[in-house]
Amino acid sequence: MATSLSSSISMQARVSATTTRFCLHKPTSIFNNGKANLSFTLQRPIPARLAISCAVKQETVEKVSEIVKKQLSLAEDQKVTAGTKFTELGADSLDTVEIVMGLEEEFGITMAEERAKEIATVQHAAELIEELIQQKTA
C-alpha cells in the first residue's frame, strides 16, 4: 500500500551520473510491512528533493551549528541540534543566505541558490554539504 507523504518530501531529478545520496528530513514511517513502497503524484514538473534517512558526520553538524550561531548572534549555550529549524531560531531568508555563504566558505563548496534557500534545518544543511563534498571528490 502506498503511503502518501507530507509536503516535506519532494523529488529531485538528477542528471549527473555520480552517486546520489538521499536523506530523509522527516523520518516518518514510509515502510509498510517490511516493503518499501512509495508513490508520488506530481501535479506539475516542480523540482523536488527525495530524502531518505541517512547519517551525517557529527563533526559536520557541529560545524554547521557553530556557523548558524555566529550568523544569528546566538549565545554559546543556545541549544542547536541537528533537527533545529533555522526559523525557530529567528532566521529570516537573508540570514539563511548568509549562513549558506558561511558554510560555502567553511567547506569550500558552492550551493545552488534554490537549494540553499530551501535549507530548513541543521541536519538538512549538513546533508547537502556532505553531498557536495562527495561530488567534489568523486
Place this chain on the structure above:
Amino acid sequence: MRISVMSQMQRSFSIDLPSLIPLQLPSHEVKSTSLLKRYSQLLSPIEKDGVDQMRGDELKKNALLARTLVRTTISRYQTNKEVDPRSLMFKKNVYGKPEVDWQNCNNQPLHFNISHTDSLIACGVTVHVPVGIDVEDKERKIKHDVLAFAKRFYSADEVNVLATILDPEVQRKEFIKLWTLKEAYVKALGKGFSAAPFNTFTIQSMPGTEGAYNLCKTSEVTADPPEETKKCNGGWKFALFDLADSHYAAVCTEDDQANEGAPTKIIVRKTIPFVEDQLISERIFL
C-alpha cells in the same frame, strides 16, 4: 524605535473597496499580558504550535503578533460582512505560499503577504492581484562583504550599480533596499525560490521617480561570448518605503492586466490590534 505600519493598496481608482496593506506591529509596544492572551485566542491550534516552537520569549511573542496581524487585518477588509478573525482558515498553494482558505465563498478577491523583522511586522493586503512584501531593519549589518554577497547572488546589472557606490554605508543601504525589493517580487510571484533565482532578474529604480522601481528579467542566450537579453516589461509593480526612519519596506504587486498602467494607491497604517490604528501615509504610485 519600533513602529507598526499597515499599508493599503488599491488596484485602481474606480474601485471603492479598501485594500489593506501591511500592518506593522511594534513588538516592544505590546507588553500587556492580557492583550497577548487575547491575541493567542485568535490563533488556530496549528498556529499556536508554531508559536511554541520558536526558541525564546521574544521570538514567541513575534510569532504570535505576526499571526494576530494577519488575522485581524484580513478580517477587517472583508468586502461583504464582518468576519471573526478566529474563523479564518489558511492553506498553502502548491509552491508553499500561504493563502486564505475561503472555504464556502469562492474566488474572494483578497490577497495577503506578511514579513517580519525583530522589531516590526508588516502585513500587506490587496484586492484581485497577488502581493509580496518584505521589510528590513535599515541598520541591519551584513556579516559578509556586501559586494561579494551581491556578486554571488544578485544580477550583474545590480552588482554594477552597487559597485559604483563608494560610501560603504550608502552601499550597504542600497544592498538592503534591493534585497527587500527582490524578496517582495519572489513572494508576490508565489512560486518558490527556484522560480526566480535572484541572479535572473534586475530591479532598477525608475529615473525621475521616488521609490518606484522596474523589473527586468535576464535570459541568457548561449553564445560565444554569451549574450544576455533583457525584458523590462511591466507586469509587476514595485514600491519602496522608508518607514519611521528605521525600516525599509518593499511592496510588489502584479499589474492587473485589465487596468495595466493604472496608478496604484498605497496606504500605510500603523496598528496594534484592538488598541490603536493610525494613518501614516497615503501615496499614489504611477
